[in-house]
Amino acid sequence: MSKPIWIVRDYAACSGCRRCELACSIHHEDWMWPEASRIRVFMPYPGLEVPHFCAQCDDYPCVESCPTDALSVDEETTAVLVDEEKCISCGKCIDACPGKVPFLHPETNKVVICDLCEGDPECVKVCREAGYNALEKVEEKPNVHRKLFAMEPIIVAKDLAVNMLGEKGEEVV
Amino acid sequence: MPGGYAGKFLEVDLTREKVEDVTFPDEMLEAYFGGRGLAAKILWDRLGDGWSKLDPLSPENIFMAFTGPMTAIYPGARICCSGKSPISNGTVGSTASTEFASELKMAGYDGVIVTGKASSPVYILVTDEGGEIVDASHLWGKIGTETIKALNREVTAELTKRKSNIGLWREPGMIYVGPAGENMVRNAAVMTKLCHAAGYGGYGSLMGSKNLKAIVAKGRGKIPEVDAPEAVKLMWAKVHEHLIKPRSMRRWGTGYAGYAVGADTSSEPVRNWQEEWHDERSFGGPRFENKFWVKKRWADFNCTTNCMKLSCIKTGRWKGDITDMPDYELQAYCGTNFGIFDPEDNIHMSALADELGHSGINGPNTMAFAAELYQRGILTEEDVGFKLEWGDAEAFTKLAWLMAKRKGIGDILAEGTLRAAKKISEMKGVDCVKYVVHVKGIEIGAHGTRSDADYTHDISYAANVQGGDHTSVAVDGYSELSAAVFTDSAVICNFCFYGVPQELVFDMAKGITGFPINREIWRTVQGPRIVTLQRALLLMGGPDIVWEPIEDDDNPPRFYEPLPSGPYKGQTTDKELVVEKRAAYFDTLGWDERGIPKKEALDRLRLGDLEPSMKKLRK
Numbered sequence: 156m157s158k159p160i161w162i163v164r165d166y167a168a169c170s171g172c173r174r175c176e177l178a179c180s181i182h183h184e185d186w187m188w189p190e191a192s193r194i195r196v197f198m199p200y201p202g203l204e205v206p207h208f209c210a211q212c213d214d215y216p217c218v219e220s221c222p223t224d225a226l227s228v229d230e231e232t233t234a235v236l237v238d239e240e241k242c243i244s245c246g247k248c249i250d251a252c253p254g255k256v257p258f259l260h261p262e263t264n265k266v267v268i269c270d271l272c273e274g275d276p277e278c279v280k281v282c283r284e285a286g287y288n289a290l291e292k293v294e295e296k297p298n299v300h301r302k303l304f305a306m307e308p309i310i311v312a313k314d315l316a317v318n319m320l321g322e323k324g325e326e327v328v
Numbered sequence: 329m330p331g332g333y334a335g336k337f338l339e340v341d342l343t344r345e346k347v348e349d350v351t352f353p354d355e356m357l358e359a360y361f362g363g364r365g366l367a368a369k370i371l372w373d374r375l376g377d378g379w380s381k382l383d384p385l386s387p388e389n390i391f392m393a394f395t396g397p398m399t400a401i402y403p404g405a406r407i408c409c410s411g412k413s414p415i416s417n418g419t420v421g422s423t424a425s426t427e428f429a430s431e432l433k434m435a436g437y438d439g440v441i442v443t444g445k446a447s448s449p450v451y452i453l454v455t456d457e458g459g460e461i462v463d464a465s466h467l468w469g470k471i472g473t474e475t476i477k478a479l480n481r482e483v484t485a486e487l488t489k490r491k492s493n494i495g496l497w498r499e500p501g502m503i504y505v506g507p508a509g510e511n512m513v514r515n516a517a518v519m520t521k522l523c524h525a526a527g528y529g530g531y532g533s534l535m536g537s538k539n540l541k542a543i544v545a546k547g548r549g550k551i552p553e554v555d556a557p558e559a560v561k562l563m564w565a566k567v568h569e570h571l572i573k574p575r576s577m578r579r580w581g582t583g584y585a586g587y588a589v590g591a592d593t594s595s596e597p598v599r600n601w602q603e604e605w606h607d608e609r610s611f612g613g614p615r616f617e618n619k620f621w622v623k624k625r626w627a628d629f630n631c632t633t634n635c636m637k638l639s640c641i642k643t644g645r646w647k648g649d650i651t652d653m654p655d656y657e658l659q660a661y662c663g664t665n666f667g668i669f670d671p672e673d674n675i676h677m678s679a680l681a682d683e684l685g686h687s688g689i690n691g692p693n694t695m696a697f698a699a700e701l702y703q704r705g706i707l708t709e710e711d712v713g714f715k716l717e718w719g720d721a722e723a724f725t726k727l728a729w730l731m732a733k734r735k736g737i738g739d740i741l742a743e744g745t746l747r748a749a750k751k752i753s754e755m756k757g758v759d760c761v762k763y764v765v766h767v768k769g770i771e772i773g774a775h776g777t778r779s780d781a782d783y784t785h786d787i788s789y790a791a792n793v794q795g796g797d798h799t800s801v802a803v804d805g806y807s808e809l810s811a812a813v814f815t816d817s818a819v820i821c822n823f824c825f826y827g828v829p830q831e832l833v834f835d836m837a838k839g840i841t842g843f844p845i846n847r848e849i850w851r852t853v854q855g856p857r858i859v860t861l862q863r864a865l866l867l868m869g870g871p872d873i874v875w876e877p878i879e880d881d882d883n884p885p886r887f888y889e890p891l892p893s894g895p896y897k898g899q900t901t902d903k904e905l906v907v908e909k910r911a912a913y914f915d916t917l918g919w920d921e922r923g924i925p926k927k928e929a930l931d932r933l934r935l936g937d938l939e940p941s942m943k944k945l946r947k
Contacts, residue, residue: 167623168625170625170626170627170632170634171626171627171628172627172628172629172630172631172632172634173629173630174568174630174632177564177630180550181561184550185557186550186551186553186557187400187401187550187551188549188550188551189430189434189551190434190498190547190548190549190550191550195498197496197498197499198427198498198499199480199499200476200477200480200522201476201521201522201523202522202622202623202626202638202650207496244493246493246494246495249495255495255496257495258494258495258496259493259494259495261548261549264494281568284568284569284572285568285572285632285634286572286625287625307496308496319622319623319638319640320622320640320642320648320650321640321642321643321647321648322642322647322648323640323642323647323648323650327473327477328477
């Protein structure tokens with residue numbers, strides 16, 4: 156039985172190798188499919204790589220917004236689960252998400268959200284194996300901090316840019 | 329349908345503004361694989377007849393940006409650019425690491441074939457819906473940074489407009505040219521990701537000649553399926569395990585070599601190769617890393633070698649300059665070869681080459697050549713417009729701009745080192761060609777042969793079908809064929825290839841495609857076929873330069889001058905060994921004593937249709 160978990164993210168440590176996307180899609184889609192991966196690495200400018208995936212807000216606005224109850228919270232891991240049968244691809248959860256994290260699957264057109272791989276996320280495994288540790292699994296119950304990570308990649312990239320590139324960073328994104 | 333391929337290529341005729349999907353027979357894919365090999369075959373099929381008369385910068389030439397069947401699946405995705413080379417008049421498979429490659433495959437395309445010439449600047453957009461030609465007037469003249477920003481913004485906005493309800497669109501992948509490519513600087517690069525370049529071959533100028541600013545790709549499909557998916561998944565994980573093992577390449581990339589190759593192996597270009605040794609501790613790796621590296625583990629798609637490290641200058645006169653490390657090649661060519669031993673000036677020169685779309689090896693080779701002429705008084709301050717002293721980053725900055733814009737002396741230098749030398753020789757009535765460090769017009773990478781202590785030796789460049797290209801050198805007519813000739817055709821990164829057990833790589837190649845291939849077949853059939861075809865096209869050459877067998881299958885004069893300094897002082901490339909090994913190389917590949925492929929070899933490699941052209945060359 157899995158405990159409540161969360162994935163801590165360190166954007167500056169992300170190499171941009173995107174192996175998390177490949178591992179995720181191999182697990183969920185049975186083949187390499189970055190655009191169907193539950194974690195997607197955005198690159199608003201070369202060098203500014205932003206892993207973008209569910210932050211598990213403590214109040215789960217996506218779950219609240221779903222008109223068909225297609226979204227629920229896993230009692231063990233606290234991940235957001237998608238019931239594809241019920242999803243009507245309306246996109247309300249995307250709008251409700253402060254980070255616009257959910258997206259529609261390129262083939263099924265059903266919403267895609269990280270389910271934490273039943274407590275043992277594939278993305279974390281490969282990131283750790285490579286020594287980047289941009290993604291780390293922690294056992295932690297929902298709290299108010301998480302929602303702060305639900306941000307659009309462009310906002311993250313703008314901050315990273317200044318951190319990494321100084322004044323030049325203000326103009327690249 | 330063999331595995332690993334998306335299944336179709338996009339063909340764009342810029343003159344007629346026609347876009348269509350094309351396919352090639354499975355047998356052709358099996359015989360030439362992808363990238364470098366397949367591009368050479370298509371060039372021969374389509375342009376072979378008039379090859380010698382075809383001006384590479386005319387609309388009749390073809391620009392190709394190809395993936396291979398292993399691209400994006402095997403770690404380290406790259407794109408391979410090709411066409412009749414404006415610099416060698418042959419063909420080069422010129423590769424760069426980029427998400428453009430994976431995006432192209434996810435959009436359902438193995439490659440893009442561009443013919444004709446647009447009436448005004450355009451870019452090509454490739455999506456799941458197909459290809460389209462888009463106006464690029466507003467992008468023409470823009471440097472790398474500005475091009476990336478503008479394309480990221482406008483393409484993402486356009487795709488969002490087309491499909492707004494699916495969530496956030498990710499940025500597209502792209503290859504583009506800077507001002508150097510636009511202005512047809514012959515050795516200009518095809519650029520990607522700010523500081524990655526497909527440099528050898530001069531394909532940036534080919535894109536420029538077609539008024540083609542960029543090709544942009546965004547796909548939402550899966551990476552093409554493979555023949556044996558379960559096995560490939562396991563091998564994929566296994567290859568990454570090998571790449572992740574602690575290696576200096578992961579830690580430092582080649583960013584510590586700018587000192588070491590000079591100090592240790594005496595094979596680093598210094599002041600246009602007048603020396604190959606230096607012991608400038610100011611140029612040591614830690615001086616780069618401690619002050620400038622802002623991202624120490626930077627990787628491209630599906631790569632855990634992460635040899636790239638992002639450098640940024642945050643203060644001083646070059647504030648805001650960004651590049652990778654620079655890697656060894658640019659530490660040498662934008663550093664020591666300019667007489668620059670200051671990391672900050674070196675990062676600036678590298679970043680500038682990237683922004684302008686100069687190939688960071690080839691363009692600066694031409695600039696250092698000009699500086700040597702200045703040193704010798706052949707070019708004067710009046711010719712250049714300013715003092716061009718070694719180590720003066722301001723002066724080289726001006727020269728890089730002049731060359732990219734084809735202004736003043738830059739217009740001559742924009743012809744690439746060899747052609748510029750011929751022009752200046754004529755102008756000045758002095759032989760300048762002896763100072764050119766090239767083979768077959770292609771300026772030589774930053775690894776000399778005189779000390780014999782580096783990985784490059786006697787015939788590495790002399791017998792190489794890609795001339796001075798240090799990423800794919802001639803060895804013995806076997807070894808390189810299952811190495812760079814293979815990786816350039818599979819279109820995967822050499823730095824995700826060397827160090828991985830060869831059986832594993834070739835098993836994965838087989839698992840992906842389903843072709844009955846192995847390393848031995850690449851050494852004896854596939855590799856020789858591709859190299860023999862490239863040799864034929866190189867020898868046919870033209871129209872402005874036709875290479876003379878043997879005479880041009882040699883190192884430049886400078887590589888036979890004794891090294892003037894360092895632990896290898898007095899040593900030089902062994903000419904007798906060159907002659908001996910070149911003959912053995914030709915013989916191994918089934919070429920005659922002048923390196924013309926023999927009929928038997930052509931028949932064996934299923935290249936029989938080359939026979940009439942080769943017969944003429946045999947005399």
